[in-house]
Amino acid sequence: MVILGLTGPTGAGKGFVSQRLAEKGFAVVDADRVAHDVMAAGTPCVAAIAQAFGPDVLRPDGSLNRRALGALVFSDPEKLRQLNALSHPPILAQIKAELDALTAAGYPVAVVDAPTLFECGVDRLCDRITAVTAEKGTRLARIMARDGLDESRARQRIAAQPDTPFYTTRADDILENNGNIAALRAAVDELAERLLTQARAEERPCTEK
Numbered sequence: 001m002v003i004l005g006l007t008g009p010t011g012a013g014k015g016f017v018s019q020r021l022a023e024k025g026f027a028v029v030d031a032d033r034v035a036h037d038v039m040a041a042g043t044p045c046v047a048a049i050a051q052a053f054g055p056d057v058l059r060p061d062g063s064l065n066r067r068a069l070g071a072l073v074f075s076d077p078e079k080l081r082q083l084n085a086l087s088h089p090p091i092l093a094q095i096k097a098e099l100d101a102l103t104a105a106g107y108p109v110a111v112v113d114a115p116t117l118f119e120c121g122v123d124r125l126c127d128r129i130t131a132v133t134a135e136k137g138t139r140l141a142r143i144m145a146r147d148g149l150d151e152s153r154a155r156q157r158i159a160a161q162p163d164t165p166f167y168t169t170r171a172d173d174i175l176e177n178n179g180n181i182a183a184l185r186a187a188v189d190e191l192a193e194r195l196l197t198q199a200r201a202e203e204r205p206c207t208e209k
């Protein structure tokens with residue numbers, strides 16, 4: 001199975017790209033969804049987070065108060081490092097397990113959509129990596145609209161992530177998403193064709209010299 005890692009900074013358009021690849025029939029593992037699963041109420045990860053950050057990061061029902069935790073970690077690099085150290089190992093283990101299951105089920109291509117692909121170590125599971133990028137002002141406007149963030153919160157979230165070259169210098173392909181949705185869709189469809197070609201080449205028995 002060919003594994004494509006999809007990464008890039010917040011608001012660049014990874015979610016749209018992975019949704020389009022899913023429409024094309026590819027299996028998609030959404031690292032944000034996996035993160036929600038491993039940090040659900042009652043998990044060892046949430047217990048460790050509450051111990052490290054205090055009871056205010058929990059709701060009365062024991063679930064994570066994501067807004068409160070986000071406000072803490074996105075304004076303090078040391079706290080973000082601490083959260084990553086607690087959350088990334090179980091996220092990586094769960095993604096690996098899901099990819100193993102997809103391989104066993106015979107999928108030709110799987111896509112992992114992960115904003116922290118490199119930080120989590122998920123890049124080491126991937127055959128190809130595509131970085132989705134867009135200009136900072138565009139990303140700012142997109143996440144303010146999508147997540148209902150005020151401008152300072154949105155800027156804080158962008159500042160908590162590495163700059164664009166961190167992603168582009170480590171990726172095999174770059175999808176620049178500064179245009180309209182139709183342009184992005186066309187670029188994704190072209191990427192999908194290339195992935196299928198690679199998957200077919202891997203499946204071909206080695207009878208040719």
Ligand SMILES: CC(C)(COP(=O)(O)OP(=O)(O)OC[C@H]1O[C@@H](n2cnc3c(N)ncnc32)[C@H](O)[C@@H]1O)[C@@H](O)C(=O)NCCC(=O)NCCS
Binds near residue numbers: 009066073091114157
């Ligand atoms: C801090 C948390 C609780 C905030 O939750 P909230 O629901 O408000 O935001 P959400 O998870 O949707 O994240 C919004 C965006 O922030 C960025 N982001 C998330 N985690 C990180 C991180 N560790 N480092 C840098 N950017 C991050 C991503 O672009 C993400 O899409 C949450 O982001 C979290 O638990 N992060 C640590 C786990 C992680 O790295 N998740 C990313 C998937 S591997």
Ligand SMILES: Nc1ncnc2c1ncn2[C@@H]1O[C@H](COP(=O)(O)OP(=O)(O)OP(=O)(O)O)[C@@H](O)[C@H]1O
Binds near residue numbers: 008010017142180
């Ligand atoms: N080319 C585009 N034109 C207009 N809106 C766009 C475009 N690309 C993405 N969007 C919108 O911008 C928002 C951010 O895109 P998306 O959620 O795909 O980003 P992301 O890279 O997954 O971000 P995050 O890491 O924060 O989850 C979404 O509401 C999406 O619909």
